[in-house]
Structure formats: structure tokens, C-alpha cells
Amino acid sequence: MKRYYQPEIECAPYEQIKAWQDERLVKQVKNVYENNTYYRKLMEEKGVTPDDIQSTEDLHKLPFLTKADLREAYPYGLMSRPLRDCVRIQSTSGTTGRRVVAFYTQHDLDLWEECCARAIVAAGGTKDDVCQVCYGYGLFTGGPGLNGGSHKVGCLTLPMSSGNTERQIQFMRDLGSTILCCTPSYAAYIGETLHEMGFTTDDIRLKAGIFGAEPWTEEMRRDIEKSLGIKAYDIYGLTEISGPGVSFECEEQTGMHINEDHFIAEIIDPETGEVLPEGSKGELVFTSITKEAFPLLRYRTRDICILKREKCSCGRTHIKMTKPMGRSDDMLIIRGVNVFPSQIEAVLLKQGYAPNYQILVDRVNNTDTLDINVELTSEQFTKYSEDDTTLKKNLTDALKTMLGIRPKIHLLPPKSITRSEGKAVRVIDKRKLID
Numbered sequence: 001m002k003r004y005y006q007p008e009i010e011c012a013p014y015e016q017i018k019a020w021q022d023e024r025l026v027k028q029v030k031n032v033y034e035n036n037t038y039y040r041k042l043m044e045e046k047g048v049t050p051d052d053i054q055s056t057e058d059l060h061k062l063p064f065l066t067k068a069d070l071r072e073a074y075p076y077g078l079m080s081r082p083l084r085d086c087v088r089i090q091s092t093s094g095t096t097g098r099r100v101v102a103f104y105t106q107h108d109l110d111l112w113e114e115c116c117a118r119a120i121v122a123a124g125g126t127k128d129d130v131c132q133v134c135y136g137y138g139l140f141t142g143g144p145g146l147n148g149g150s151h152k153v154g155c156l157t158l159p160m161s162s163g164n165t166e167r168q169i170q171f172m173r174d175l176g177s178t179i180l181c182c183t184p185s186y187a188a189y190i191g192e193t194l195h196e197m198g199f200t201t202d203d204i205r206l207k208a209g210i211f212g213a214e215p216w217t218e219e220m221r222r223d224i225e226k227s228l229g230i231k232a233y234d235i236y237g238l239t240e241i242s243g244p245g246v247s248f249e250c251e252e253q254t255g256m257h258i259n260e261d262h263f264i265a266e267i268i269d270p271e272t273g274e275v276l277p278e279g280s281k282g283e284l285v286f287t288s289i290t291k292e293a294f295p296l297l298r299y300r301t302r303d304i305c306i307l308k309r310e311k312c313s314c315g316r317t318h319i320k321m322t323k324p325m326g327r328s329d330d331m332l333i334i335r336g337v338n339v340f341p342s343q344i345e346a347v348l349l350k351q352g353y354a355p356n357y358q359i360l361v362d363r364v365n366n367t368d369t370l371d372i373n374v375e376l377t378s379e380q381f382t383k384y385s386e387d388d389t390t391l392k393k394n395l396t397d398a399l400k401t402m403l404g405i406r407p408k409i410h411l412l413p414p415k416s417i418t419r420s421e422g423k424a425v426r427v428i429d430k431r432k433l434i435d
């Protein structure tokens with residue numbers, strides 16, 4: 001049986017979605033122009049007034065907002081409501097620099113939590129489920145977002161936050177958790193710990209996982225699904241636009257439906273800013289059409305992906321985005337070649353390694369160097385030594401084929417690389433420390 005949290009919205013015909021977007025965009029642009037001096041100035045500089053925006057076809061006329069704008073306007077400059085109407089502040093994780101803050105009215109919290117509720121129901125969640133949330137709670141949006149969504153669905157919610165992995169597993173077993181929400185790297189760690197504690201998937205009742213907040217590969221998905229005996233669903237979001245639940249995966253697992261009644265998505269060429277036709281790969285841009293306190297128009301996410309509007313077997317009609325392959329600023333340029341950490345992860349997992357690795361980039365004598373620390377699994381470690389030349393050569397060759405450059409591989413004993421309980425830090429780029 002197919003289930004939706006808000007079927008009349010999630011399965012609305014495209015014409016209806018477009019009508020909502022047109023009407024809400026016009027209203028939101030007026031609202032922001034009247035209430036937000038920062039964005040009004042950007043519009044004036046571009047020579048655009050609210051009258052120029054009559055439908056989504058006019059969206060491209062509006063100026064972009066970037067993370068630099070958010071930092072410049074920090075903390076209150078991009079609000080469109082007085083502070084006294086707001087009830088919550090959240091902040092980004094600061095993965096790529098200074099944190100930025102976002103504000104929410106009660107209405108904004110409700111719509112954010114509803115988006116998370118849609119994701120939980122799409123993963124099979126009902127009132128009968130026990131939903132264990134081990135995203136971090138606090139300023140980070142992961143914990144509060146999924147917690148709110150879980151309440152809205154009516155699941156029994158276990159607000160574990162991250163960390164203390166053995167206790168996570170004890171509660172998971174004692175209370176029969178059926179849905180797990182956390183970052184994919186933490187899900188992998190929980191799976192690893194479960195087996196180390198001598199348990200198997202028969203000892204837990206988990207059926208689904210809702211994992212996001214960082215890039216992860218299909219290979220990693222299969223690994224986690226096997227180790228926890230679940231179906232693993234992707235969820236995407238960013239604090240600036242609300243938090244997790246901007247888009248979420250359905251059972252088809254072929255991309256994430258964007259909640260288009262709240263957010264208009266565009267793909268642009270990150271170099272020129274030109275809007276690209278559907279199906280092109282580029283930078284994802286969001287316009288928030290229903291938020292009150294902190295509605296951003298044409299916010300550049302720096303996440304690189306593809307949008308596709310096609311019939312989905314789940315019955316949902318909202319457009320889908322592919323898994324972001326990383327942010328434009330995650331991309332490493334090594335000896336002139338573009339390298340995404342996710343490409344390295346895909347090769348490692350295909351070759352039978354666990355997702356425990358670290359990418360080290362440096363510059364020696366004016367030449368970029370790429371070293372990859374790769375942990376051996378316990379099974380590999382009983383069979384091979386850390387300096388097994390064949391293992392190293394096979395891995396180096398496979399990476400050379402994928403990336404176009406030859407990395408230096410260092411095999412390490414199991415447990416050498418610190419596990420992540422939140423967003424994993426995979427890359428250490430020492431060149432940045434020099435510049």
C-alpha cells in the first residue's frame with residue numbers, strides 16, 4: 001500500500017504545483033522587497049521591481065544570493081519578519097567556513113517539520129514506528145528537523161542525538177527502534193559497532209534508515225543496507241533553506257523529490273549563472289516561497305546535481321534531484337584535474353574496502369600530491385599485510401582509471417581512522433593551510 005503524509009500535495013498534478021509556485025512567488029517577492037533592505041538593494045542594483053515578477057518564468061530576473069551575502073548580512077540582515085515573531089534559531093555546521101544562522105517563526109517550523117514528516121512516511125514510517133534520531137541536536141538542523149517530523153507522523157521518537165554508539169545500539173535493541181535517522185557515515189559506524197558487539201541484523205528491528213547531511217555513494221548505501229538489514233533512504237537539505245527535508249527519497253531510490261510547494265529549484269551554470277535546461281548538471285539554486293522569517297530568493301547552494309521531472313512509480317509528482325555529487329567547493333583540483341571525494345569513495349567500496357578513508361592533498365616542490373589513507377577491514381587484515389604490493393597496485397590502478405591521476409595509497413590496520421558521529425571529514429587539503 002502506498003502511503004503519503006500529504007497526498008493531495010505530494011501527488012498534485014504538475015499544473016497545480018505550477019499554480020502554487022506562481023502565486024506564492026509573486027507574493028514572496030513583494031514581501032521580501034518590502035521587508036528586507038538587503039535584498040531590496042540587490043534588486044534595485046539589478047533594476048528589478050516586484051512588478052517584473054508575474055510567474056516562475058520571471059524567476060531568472062531576480063538576483064542571486066550566496067553564502068557570502070549571508071555572512072555579510074549576519075546575523076539579522078536577511079530577515080523578512082521582526083525578531084519578536086521568531087521562535088527559533090538554527091545554524092549551519094560550518095563545514096566550509098563561518099557558520100550562518102537562520103530564523104524561524106512557528107509557521108516556518110511547522111512547514112519544515114511537515115517536510116521531514118513526508119520523508120519519514122516515504123520511508124514507511126507510521127504511528128507504529130519507533131524512530132531513533134541520532135543526528136546531532138542543538139544548532140545543527142539534523143536532530144531538531146527529524147525529531148519534529150517524527151512527532152508529526154506520530155512515531156515514538158527517541159531523541160538520542162549523536163555519539164555513545166554502544167548505548168545507541170542498546171536502546172535500539174531494548175526499545176525496538178524501526179527507523180534510524182543519522183548521517184550515512186554514522187550509520188556505517190553504528191553497523192560496524194553492532195557486529196563488533198557480537199550482534200546480527202536478527203537482533204534489531206530496524207527496517208529503514210533516513211540518511212543525509214553529507215554526500216554518500218550508491219556503494220555506501222548498499223553496504224549500510226546490508227550491515228543494518230534495512231532499506232536506506234537519502235534526505236537532503238540545508239539550514240539556509242530550512243534544514244533536512246528540502247527533498248527526500250521515495251521507495252524507488254532514484255533521486256529525491258523536492259518539496260516544490262515550498263521551494264522552487266533551478267540548475268545554473270556555476271561559472272556564468274545562466275539557467276540550464278532540465279536534465280543538465282549544474283549548481284542547485286533554491287527560492288523559498290512559503291517561509292516567513294528567513295525566505296531566501298535564488299540562493300546558490302553550491303551543490304552540484306541534476307533535476308529530472310519524470311513519472312515516478314511512487315505516485316509523487318514533485319521534481320527529483322539526483323544525489324549531489326558534492327559541493328562545488330568540495331571539488332579538489334589536483335594537478336589541474338577535478339576530483340570529487342565521492343569518486344574516490346565509489347572506487348574504494350567497489351574494491352571491497354569499508355568507507356573508512358582519508359584524502360590528503362598537499363603541494364611539494366610546486367607539484368600537487370594526492371595521498372589516500374585506506375583502512376583494511378578485519379578480514380583483509382588477517383589475509384594481507386599493510387604493505388601488500390598487489391593490493392596497493394590494484395587500488396592505485398582503479399583510482400587512476402577513475403580520476404585520471406595516480407594517488408599514493410597507504411593501507412592502514414583496522415580502526416586507525418577516527419569514525420564520524422556527524423558529518424565525516426574526508427579531506428585534509430594542506431595547500432589551503434599554506435595559501
Ligand code: ADP
Pocket residue numbers: 091092093094095096141211212213214215216234235236237238239240301303323324326327
Ligand atoms: P554546512 O553547509 O555548514 O554543512 P548544513 O548543515 O546546513 O551546513 O549542510 C547543508 C549541506 O550539506 C548541503 O548544502 C549539502 O552540501 C550537504 N548535504 C545535505 N544533505 C545531503 C545529501 N543527502 N547528500 C549530499 N549532500 C548533502
Ligand code: ZN
Pocket residue numbers: 250251252257312313314315316
Ligand atoms: Zn517517487
